[in-house]
Amino acid sequence: MEANLETISNEILAGNRRALARALTIVEDGGPEASSLVRRLFPYSGRAQLIGVTGSPGVGKSTLVDALIAEIRRGGLKVGVLAVDPTSPFTGGAILGDRIRMQEHTLDRNVFIRSMANRGHAGGTALATYDAVRMLEAFGYEVVIIETVGVGQSELAIAQTADTTILVLMPGSGDEIQAIKSGIMEIGDIFVVNKGDLPGASKTASEVMHSLELAKLPTAWKPPVLITVAETGEGMPEVWAAIGEHRKFLEASGLLVERRKAKVQAELEELVADMARSNLKASLAHSHIQDLLALVVGRELDPHSAAEGLMQELFGNGGR
């Protein structure tokens, strides 16, 4: 298998798309093979501009991503897209299967679009996303777009693995605006009111701008609020320009390095948590671990005490 992984890595570096697809499946599944692949390709990663696109279902994120791809391609850059889906914890199937709209790009070898399923828990999905980005970077994509569906906690966390995060709204997104007022505002580097041909687009844009004025922004960056009609491409050059502006700001302010360092730390925390989780799962069959479980189910032992016992079991004296 190691020999096989060596072949896959070499083929990715040589620009073989099938090898890239294989590698993405491997990192999606996680485990030792994924780690081994990342170990090989890590030196070739970290080179792309990472753009996160998030927002509620129905605001037109996918169409916007399509239009953004077209914009980026006009500039000659190669672009990879990861569409991360919230899915059933039971089936793990991806829901964005029918990206029919994106078919116009499928003949363009400089565009790669991939839907990613989840890995059963939010942290695992974020980990898979980090690694998938590395595969696309090693292949040579200069821009990677990470699209997530929904404004849930884990989806936001995933969108924020990017350098620049775009929050997409549509006219009359009342609930969204309410959310934005009290926190989510700090997550968007760029705000886009899509479906700008619907009534109320400029009102929604004004509401967002007003909220931004009241918000305590975490950096000196003032997030622009743009109106687009992604379906016709209207407003898209402005979105791409804003991404470029934000990139310049990140570099000039030293925030690019700072953010990437914070992301490494977040990834390591998640990896360590994931290892502990896997360690427990692998040990579930042991009879004394089953006994602990039974005690909790029978309400004879509380979960916190049980978890401390498990840490001892799994990690010996080091477990707190």
Added chain:
Amino acid sequence: MEANLETISNEILAGNRRALARALTIVEDGGPEASSLVRRLFPYSGRAQLIGVTGSPGVGKSTLVDALIAEIRRGGLKVGVLAVDPTSPFTGGAILGDRIRMQEHTLDRNVFIRSMANRGHAGGTALATYDAVRMLEAFGYEVVIIETVGVGQSELAIAQTADTTILVLMPGSGDEIQAIKSGIMEIGDIFVVNKGDLPGASKTASEVMHSLELAKLPTAWKPPVLITVAETGEGMPEVWAAIGEHRKFLEASGLLVERRKAKVQAELEELVADMARSNLKASLAHSHIQDLLALVVGRELDPHSAAEGLMQELFGNGGR
């Protein structure tokens, strides 16, 4: 502090609402105090019927929860509500602050409504929810409703800490239906098309029913699809009756015990992961851990190898 926690536990058991509010803040914050409180009150937990309510922003979840409270109170049962919000990882503020609609219940001592903020990562929020439910149970609430905003992965996981999960839709929820078709379907025990007075309600209900017929359901339970107008209370007795039916099904089939066992296992996995994460966070200041971080940022060491090194550092020989 331990003496203080003893007072809080005793006052909760004696029915002091202020003590309950304090306790919820403590479990929301997590850490050793939360564990200590859970340890004390765990024997009094596990007694409530747990109902999860989830769905996208705008479908009228909060109004539905209000109407459900009224329905439950008519039967004389005491009800607690936890509204879990997706919020900014930076501020941690709750967004459902203005539950003005719920004010009619605030004078009813047998109703307790609480918005919960997140704990910075999805797993932590789920853990806080488990513990918050225990506090409400120890206080004596016979029904606990767990309301989550959004259909993201972590929100669904939180809604599923309940025995019965209600997925709320509205007429014309096209994107939702698409999601339902390929997975989320298996998450709802009861489907509610709210805002049933809008055009297309029965069409949406039919689409859901059709998808359910095609879906491979995980158990013998056939999820009912109900139409409501939560604002007027229309259809709410049927929702409450369906919850009762599902409860009977869970008990008769032995699934109630099986589900609770699976939840204990999920909680322990998350607790162990959380302990590993906290352990790393507490050690971040150490210079050799800072050195490891710097190596990754400088691309001299990949994150997977670094995490393995960290497991060794944190847990000694036991870390795989």
